[in-house]
Amino acid sequence: MPTAGCFYWPAMKPMELCGWKLRFSAMNRTVLSRIRADVADGLELCERGLGRRSAGWLLLGILALVYTTVYLHHPLYPGNTSAKLRLGWWSWADQFAYWQSAAELAQFHLTAANFHYPLGYPALGALFWRIMPTHAFFVPDLLLVLAATAVWWRLVRGWLSRMQTLVVGVVFVAVHGDVLALTLVIPWNTIVTQLTLLTGMWVMVATHGPCTVWRLTGLAALTYLVRPGDAACFAPMLIWAVLRLPVWRQRLICAAGGMAAIGAVILAMGLINHAVFGTWDTPYERQTWQGSGFFSYPSLSKLFWLFVDGRPFFGEADTALFFRYPWLFLVIPGVFYWVRTAGMAAMAALATLAMNWWLYINYNDFLPSAIFRYSLIHYISWGFAPLFALSFAALLRGWRQQSTWTGLAVAGGLMIFSLGLQMEERELHASVSPGRIDHLPVARPLWVKFPGVSLESVTKLRLDGRQMREGSDFQIPYVHADLRVMLSSRAVGATLVLPVEKEADNVIKPVIGDYVWRWRFEPARWRGISHY
Numbered sequence: 001m002p003t004a005g006c007f008y009w010p011a012m013k014p015m016e017l018c019g020w021k022l023r024f025s026a027m028n029r030t031v032l033s034r035i036r037a038d039v040a041d042g043l044e045l046c047e048r049g050l051g052r053r054s055a056g057w058l059l060l061g062i063l064a065l066v067y068t069t070v071y072l073h074h075p076l077y078p079g080n081t082s083a084k085l086r087l088g089w090w091s092w093a094d095q096f097a098y099w100q101s102a103a104e105l106a107q108f109h110l111t112a113a114n115f116h117y118p119l120g121y122p123a124l125g126a127l128f129w130r131i132m133p134t135h136a137f138f139v140p141d142l143l144l145v146l147a148a149t150a151v152w153w154r155l156v157r158g159w160l161s162r163m164q165t166l167v168v169g170v171v172f173v174a175v176h177g178d179v180l181a182l183t184l185v186i187p188w189n190t191i192v193t194q195l196t197l198l199t200g201m202w203v204m205v206a207t208h209g210p211c212t213v214w215r216l217t218g219l220a221a222l223t224y225l226v227r228p229g230d231a232a233c234f235a236p237m238l239i240w241a242v243l244r245l246p247v248w249r250q251r252l253i254c255a256a257g258g259m260a261a262i263g264a265v266i267l268a269m270g271l272i273n274h275a276v277f278g279t280w281d282t283p284y285e286r287q288t289w290q291g292s293g294f295f296s297y298p299s300l301s302k303l304f305w306l307f308v309d310g311r312p313f314f315g316e317a318d319t320a321l322f323f324r325y326p327w328l329f330l331v332i333p334g335v336f337y338w339v340r341t342a343g344m345a346a347m348a349a350l351a352t353l354a355m356n357w358w359l360y361i362n363y364n365d366f367l368p369s370a371i372f373r374y375s376l377i378h379y380i381s382w383g384f385a386p387l388f389a390l391s392f393a394a395l396l397r398g399w400r401q402q403s404t405w406t407g408l409a410v411a412g413g414l415m416i417f418s419l420g421l422q423m424e425e426r427e428l429h430a431s432v433s434p435g436r437i438d439h440l441p442v443a444r445p446l447w448v449k450f451p452g453v454s455l456e457s458v459t460k461l462r463l464d465g466r467q468m469r470e471g472s473d474f475q476i477p478y479v480h481a482d483l484r485v486m487l488s489s490r491a492v493g494a495t496l497v498l499p500v501e502k503e504a505d506n507v508i509k510p511v512i513g514d515y516v517w518r519w520r521f522e523p524a525r526w527r528g529i530s531h532y
Contacts, residue, residue: 043163046162046163047161047162047163050162050163050166051162056150056153059166060146060149060150063145063146063149064142064146067142067145067146067184067185068142070181070185071138071142071185074088074181074185074186076088076089076186077089078090078134079134080134080135081134082133082134083096083099083133083134089186089187092186094117094188095186095187097114097116097117098117098121098122098125098137098187098189099125099136099137099187100114100116101114101115101116101117101119101122101125101126102122102123102124102125102126102129102136102137103126103129103133103136104122105119105122105123105126105129106125106126106127106129106130106136110272110276111276112276112277115276115277115282115283116282116283116284117189117282117284118189118224118225118226118227118228118269118282118284118285119225119269119272120189120192120222120224120225120226120227121189121191121192121226123225124137124140124192125137125140125187127140128140137187141184141185141187141191144191144192144194144195145184145191147195148194148195148198148199148382149169151195151198151199151202152169152198152385152386152389153165153169154202154206155198155201155202155205155206155386155389156168156169156386156389156390156393158205158206158342159337159338159389159390159393159397160389160392160393160396160397164392164396165389168388168389168392169389172384172385172388172389176325176384176388179377179381179384182372182375182377182378183375183377183378183381183382186375188375188378189226189227190227190378190379190382192222192223192226192227193223193226193227193230193382194381194382196219196220196222196223196226196230197219197223197230197233197234197352197353197356197382198382198385198386199219200216200219200220200234200237200349200352201237201349201352201353201386203215203216203219203237204216204237204240204241204345204348204349204352205342205345205346205349208244209245210245210250210253210254212241213238213241213242213245213254213255213257213258214254214257214258216234216237216238216241216258217238217257217258217261217262218261219234220234220238220262221261221262221265224262224265224266224269225265225269228266228269228285229288229359230356230359231262232355232359233352233355233356233359234352235352235355236348236351236352236355237348237349237351237352238258239348240344240345240347240348241254241348242254242255242258244344244345288363291469291471291472292363292364292365292471292472293364293471293472293488293490294359294362294363294364295362295364296364296472296488296489296490297362297364297445297475297486297488297489298445299358299361299362301423301445301515302361302362302366302367303361304421304423305367305368306319306320306321306361306366306367306368306371307320307321307322307328307418308320308322308323308418308421309421309422309423309525310368312423312424312425312515313425313447313477313484313486313515314367314368314369314477314479315477315479315480316368316369316477316479319368319371319372320368320525322418323525325384327388327391328387329411329414329415330391330392330394330395330411331387331390331391331411332407332408332410332411332414333391333394333395333398333404333405333406333407333408333410333411334387334390334391334393334394334407335350335390335407336394336398336401336403336404336406336407336410337390337393337394337397337398337401337403337404337407338350338390338393338394339403340398340401340403340404341398353383353386353387356380356383357380357383360379360380361380363379364471364472364475364488365471366379367475369475369476369477369478369479373478394407416521417519418525419521419522419523419525420519420520420521420522421517421518421519422517422518422519422520422522423515423516423517423518424515424516424517424518425447425513425514425515426513426514426515426516427511427512427513428441428446428512428513428514430512432509432510432511432512433509434500434508434509435450435497435498435499435500435510436495436496436497436498436510437495437496437497437510437512438494438495439494439495440487440493440494440495440496440512441512441514443514444487444488444489444491445486445487445488445489445514446486446487446512446513446514447484447485447486447487447512447513447514447515448484448485448486448487448496448510448511448512449482449483449484449510449511449512450482450483450484450498450508450510451482451508451510451511452482452508453482453483453498453508454481454482454483455476455478455480455481455482455483455484457483457498458470458474458476458483458485460498460499461474461485461496461497461498462496462497462498462499463487463491463493463495463496463497464493464494464495465495465497466493468491472488472490473487473488473490473491474486474487474488474491475488483498496510498510
């Protein structure tokens with residue numbers, strides 16, 4: 001017998017010990033199976049609950065409450081004073097132009113003085129201007145965001161379960177809260193087009209037949225009323241929606257009807273513009289297409305500055321999208337997965353998104369200096385939400401498909417390539433003197449540095465005697481003290497002059513050059529370019 005106070009463990013024969021282990025193992029398996037069953041039952045209960053209409057309205061109500069809270073506590077919230085005082089976001093030129101047009105439309109006036117942007121977005125604000133003049137766009141923007149969320153839910157439900165969709169949505173909002181506050185709370189007319197483009201993508205894959213053509217036509221027409229350039233991005237979906245109709249008669253009728261409907265909207269807007277300005281476009285359209293312009297800088301260079309590294313020339317250390325949002329690499333297997341499951345309809349929807357992004361990536365003012373500093377990320381941020389969900393869908397649902405693994409391999413290759421790709425300055429020989437460069441090389445773009453000259457002197461630059469325009473002729477960084485300019489393909493000329501009073505000793509000769517591509521592996525980019 002054991003002594004008092006000692007723990008007694010009876011001696012067990014080997015066969016008895018083996019049986020005890022088997023019983024314990026069986027008990028563990030039973031417990032684990034019960035836990036798995038309980039978890040499965042709980043998930044199934046949640047899945048059924050999320051399928052109820054009341055759950056959808058509850059989620060939208062929660063989102064509306066969150067949106068309102070963020071709106072009222074936004075750093076640029078203008079308060080309840082008159083928008084004419086130019087406080088908060090009303091101090092921004094774009095937002096105040098929206099407000100002026102909305103005020104005029106609400107009072108049934110339309111003059112060239114306050115009519116700048118296409119009328120679609122200001123018309124929404126005009127509906128609420130008399131009720132809440134300072135916050136005329138709050139209700140329209142809230143409704144647009146809720147509608148876009150509902151469409152996003154329906155689109156993503158084609159890839160994920162309800163619970164997975166909810167989790168992905170919550171994670172997306174948590175990770176991208178800063179971008180959402182910049183692009184969805186501050187009034188932007190792209191809040192409308194993000195809804196129309198996203199709805200178009202869902203319609204493309206969720207419906208078939210002539211109804212798809214008419215719905216896409218209506219969305220394109222609505223988009224034209226707000227941002228005419230974005231309406232052109234519906235072309236891939238409209239073309240495929242017509243071509244996949246079963247008979248030629250339907251194709252011809254739908255194609256002719258769609259073009260007629262969109263053409264009627266274009267003509268109506270043109271007549272309104274002509275009645276006010278004497279031109280067929282708005283001042284914003286002229287400024288965008290003829291002023292700032294598109295495709296004046298090499299597309300590959302723009303992609304590098306925006307997605308890989310914004311430091312060459314611009315000096316922006318934390319704007320590169322690939323390393324600010326690393327999940328963008330997973331978009332590639334997501335694309336492979338969606339095309340594998342939805343075919344040409346998915347390709348048409350993705351082509352619309354790609355066309356929209358390609359257009360704005362090649363907008364001359366869409367550069368690292370402005371993408372976050374001036375909130376120009378709002379041009380492309382609408383695509384983040386569906387692409388984020390698609391990336392997770394490929395991992396959760398498509399991991400058994402060969403196409404997904406192919407996409408992952410491509411993404412891995414792109415990741416390694418991006419970690420080493422470099423743009424390095426190369427100085428060129430040119431005829432230079434203090435404040436002057438003669439015989440500029442024809443190739444563009446060219447960078448020109450004026451050491452010791454302040455950035456404010458950029459307005460004095462002359463190219464063959466003419467004053468140049470920022471955006472269209474040149475770009476400047478905003479993080480350097482000395483004057484630096486990058487000449488675009490629109491900057492046609494041979495002599496660049498910065499007038500100086502005299503050729504003093506302290507006036508340094510300018511330096512001119514271009515960029516060459518190099519590859520040098522730099523894993524430090526994973527830690528964030530800002531940590532260099």
